[in-house]
Amino acid sequence: MKLLIEGGRRLQGRVRISGAKNSALVLIAASAISGGEVILDNVPKISDVLTQLEIVRAIGGRASWTGENTLCLDWSGPLEGELPYVHAKKLRASNLFLGALAARQKRVKIPLPGGCNIGSRPMDLHLKGFHLLGYQVSMKHGFIEARAGKIEGNRIYLDFPSVGATENIMMAAAGTPGITVIENAAREPEIVDLAGFLNAMGGRVRGAGTDVIKIEGVSEFRGARFSVIPDRIEAGTYLIAAGISGGEVTVENVITRHLQPVIAKLQDVGLDVAAGEDRITVRRRGDLLPTDVKTLPYPGFPTDLQSPMMALLSLARGTSIIVENVFENRFQVADELKRMGAKIRVKGQTAVIEGVERLYGTQVRATDLRAGAALLLAGLAAGGVTEILQAELIARGYEKVVEKLGALGAAVRVAGDESGEPGAKSV
């Protein structure tokens, strides 16, 4: 799929933020633990969620949409303990079934997961946790298999506060007898959401949101109804869109405190930010100022907004530095932004961005989801038409992005596939 953007329009208006991709993906997997019916509200209809639902169905769960963003999951039937490679390779978050199925049936086999091409993304921390809980873990022929030996809660220290490892260990520990303590746990809002959901299903999890999480294993879970938190990354993307296009945008249905690290940086670049509890308005009043950004685990600046921020800083009056501390291969977008006229030098984990007066529309390629978002943002500010190839990657994480941007006044449309369909169609 291709996206065509006619740049140079100031965005103006309000946009409702969808449920968080990274929370929805883990809650869908975690719902398997219930052994019953779960209703999830505020689930974004994005392609990563649809892929996660294909996995649900392939292993014996049932999933249906009962409202625009309400999902009913039924896990009362028997389950397969093995995830199909064909679906799992599309999505890194398929690995979250490891913890969910371990909690439910103490034995699970998943293919080594796929996902965005942003680094090597090993699973050693997940597996260390399973090992310490008493699982026998083996990795061969492209599959990870975990089987319960004599399982019991344990103290698990993570060398790095990995989001996925924290989530998988929380889920497995929720169904493991005894008390598990995860130290140096990830503190992302999505972890707090998972803890709330596990507790709604009968689990006993405390401390989520701090770096020490305590989980008391229980033997029975039940169905529940739960609402997914708003997507702080989608919200950040629209706030940056306001800044890069020189307009004024209000994001609604957000949890403002989840966006504090982003708000601080937007103020550093000279944008006006007005924040209420569940809405934030960003307005550009003059030139964009340069700043330095370091990505870090929450509550640091999120790596998922690093590429969008790079697009913004490409147009600042001066030199900015971005240091990527979470993923080792997340600067691929720099080459594409350079094709649009940006001046960026990358060395290792550091990017130096010399702001330019303007960007120019040209043909570029989304190399991963957030790189795609960054190119979309650059296209909003660029002169002429920007054509983004592999734009289906953007649909992995942004619900109705063409409609939402269109409602704010952007000229974005979907074109045919890369074989070069001549007539672009509007959506």
Ligand code: UD1
């Ligand atoms: C999640 C998010 C992703 C976000 C990332 C960091 C989902 C579905 N995805 O990904 O959007 O960018 O958090 O906020 O929630 N690592 C290891 N060993 C491990 C696990 C991780 O070395 O066993 C490393 C990774 O290679 C990476 C870093 O830890 O360099 C962070 O990874 P992690 O926090 O696990 O990210 P994900 O859960 O994959």
